Amino acid sequence: MEVRDANAAMLSNYEVYQLLTDLKEKRKEMVKNKHSTGQQNLNTIMYETLKYLSKTPCAHQNPDTVKEFLTAMLPHKLTKAEKLQLFNHRPQTAVEIQLMVEESEERLTEEQIDELIQKVTDVLPGDPQKAGTMVLTENIRLDLPSRTLLKLQAKA
Amino acid sequence: MFVLVEMVDTVRIPPWSFHRQLNDAIAEELNKKLANKVVYNVGLCICLYDITKLEDSYIFPGDGASHTKVHFRYVVFHPFLDEILVGKIKGCSAEGVHVSLGFFDDIIIPPESLQQPTKFDEAEQVWMWEYETDEGAHDLYMDQGEEIRFRVVDEVFIDTSPSGPSAKKEGPSAAATAPPAGAEDSAQQKEAPYTLIGSVSEPGLGLLSWWNS
Numbered sequence: 001m002e003v004r005d006a007n008a009a010m011l012s013n014y015e016v017y018q019l020l021t022d023l024k025e026k027r028k029e030m031v032k033n034k035h036s037t038g039q040q041n042l043n044t045i046m047y048e049t050l051k052y053l054s055k056t057p058c059a060h061q062n063p064d065t066v067k068e069f070l071t072a073m074l075p076h077k078l079t080k081a082e083k084l085q086l087f088n089h090r091p092q093t094a095v096e097i098q099l100m101v102e103e104s105e106e107r108l109t110e111e112q113i114d115e116l117i118q119k120v121t122d123v124l125p126g127d128p129q130k131a132g133t134m135v136l137t138e139n140i141r142l143d144l145p146s147r148t149l150l151k152l153q154a155k156a
Numbered sequence: 157m158f159v160l161v162e163m164v165d166t167v168r169i170p171p172w173s174f175h176r177q178l179n180d181a182i183a184e185e186l187n188k189k190l191a192n193k194v195v196y197n198v199g200l201c202i203c204l205y206d207i208t209k210l211e212d213s214y215i216f217p218g219d220g221a222s223h224t225k226v227h228f229r230y231v232v233f234h235p236f237l238d239e240i241l242v243g244k245i246k247g248c249s250a251e252g253v254h255v256s257l258g259f260f261d262d263i264i265i266p267p268e269s270l271q272q273p274t275k276f277d278e279a280e281q282v283w284m285w286e287y288e289t290d291e292g293a294h295d296l297y298m299d300q301g302e303e304i305r306f307r308v309v310d311e312v313f314i315d316t317s318p319s320g321p322s323a324k325k326e327g328p329s330a331a332a333t334a335p336p337a338g339a340e341d342s343a344q345q346k347e348a349p350y351t352l353i354g355s356v357s358e359p360g361l362g363l364l365s366w367w368n369s
Contacts (some may be wrong), residue, residue: 001165006198008229009160016158016202016231023203038188045192045202048259056242085240088157095360095367099240099307 010080013058013088014066020050057090060125072119076112090124092117157241160205161198161232164225165189169213171220179207182226190230194349197313199234200260233260235308235352242364245302248283250276253298255306255354262348265306269355270298271362285362296366303364306354316349 024046053059066087073083078101085100094113098104104113165186173181183204190201209227216223235241243255243263253270255263267274271285277297285296298304356362 001163003161003163003195003198004227005162006234007159008162010236011158011160011231013157019205019231020203039184041193042187042191042203045259049202052258081236081239089240089242093360093367096240099305099358099360102238 010084012066012084013053013056014061016049017053017058020046020053024050056088057124057126058088060127062125065124068123072123076108076116086116086120087124090120090126092121157233157235157239158202159199159232159234160229161195161201161234162208162227162229164227166223166225169222169224174222178210178213178224182207182210182224186226186228186230194313195232196315196349199232200350202231202233202259205229205231235311237308237310239308240305240361241308241354242303242305245298245300245304245363247300248276248281248298253283253304253356255304260352262350263306263352263354265354265356269309269353269357271357296363298363304356305361305364305367306356307358307361308352309355310353312351312353314347314349314351316347 069087070083073086078086082101086097089096089100091097091100094110094117097108097113097116101108108116167182167185169178169181169185186204191203192201194200205228207226207228211225211227213222213224215221241257243257246254246256246261248254250267252264252266254261255265257263267276267283270283271287274283274285276283280297282300283298285298287294287296360367
């Protein structure tokens with residue numbers, strides 16, 4: 001076996017999620033394959049990867065999201081890797097943006113970071129359940145035991 | 157997190173599968189060979205993406221099966237350096253915090269890459285971050301099952317292909333050392349072929365519950 005190109009293209013979580021769900025549908029139709037021992041590895045990795053990806057933001061995305069996101073990111077001049085990370089993680093705070101964008105203090109002002117967060121929240125669909133309960137948790141989250149922390153101010 | 161890898165391989169289709177569509181038979185063989193396996197210096201293979209080219213199939217004398225050279229692309233888990241990932245804490249040990257992604261388990265965050273200052277609590281076998289604010293010191297435990305955000309700082313590929321008979325030749329000459337040699341072999345067999353080294357030493361990294369505002 002020969003590896004021609006170990007890095008031919010980067011895939012977003014969404015693309016892998018789509019591929020695996022389509023593969024699962026196809027395999028459901030061909031029932032006899034599932035039970036042959038040779039396919040056990042494929043079943044395991046498909047199940048585990050789908051389980052992991054279904055808990056990430058990519059489970060709520062669709063093909064139009066990709067195009068909208070890339071057009072929205074054009075004016076910010078981010079590298080491919082940075083855009084991919086923003087797309088996969090859907091950051092909600094400035095701290096997360098600073099982690100994913102290299103040298104963000106030099107390249108982005110605070111307003112640009114806020115603009116990025118706003119664009120990401122608007123263009124990328126979030127978890128519909130979480131959006132509804134956000135107001136509720138903010139009111140409750142007042143006195144927590146010392147094992148969890150309330151708020152950590154990121155040093156900019 | 158995932159990359160597309162172009163590969164070439166010769167796929168053997170046994171005669172009892174000749175009734176199937178060649179593409180399907182080849183896809184199944186490739187998945188059987190590569191899915192959930194680590195390829196040295198490439199990553200953990202997930203599933204076949206597509207077949208780009210099929211060359212002519214040949215039947216060789218003595219073997220009734222057909223052999224086809226296939227050019228294909230495979231989806232491989234191979235995070236790039238400095239990528240941010242979110243996983244679950246599998247457990248803590250003196251070597252560091254073990255994190256798992258469900259489909260990939262061998263991620264370790266060594267003690268020096270944890271938020272400083274962090275101490276290992278021997279009684280509960282858990283790492284905890286001693287976070288100091290004006291109000292006092294908070295002990296933040298890195299409990300099992302918690303979601304953790306970390307940065308990939310290094311990857312280690314180990315070639316786990318069988319080493320051959322030369323390692324076991326010392327058995328007859330020194331019988332006393334034979335049992336330790338046997339134990340070493342079994343310990344070596346447990347080496348993960350692909351390990352990721354992570355770090356949580358930056359603001360924003362660590363348990364998700366620490367930074368949710």
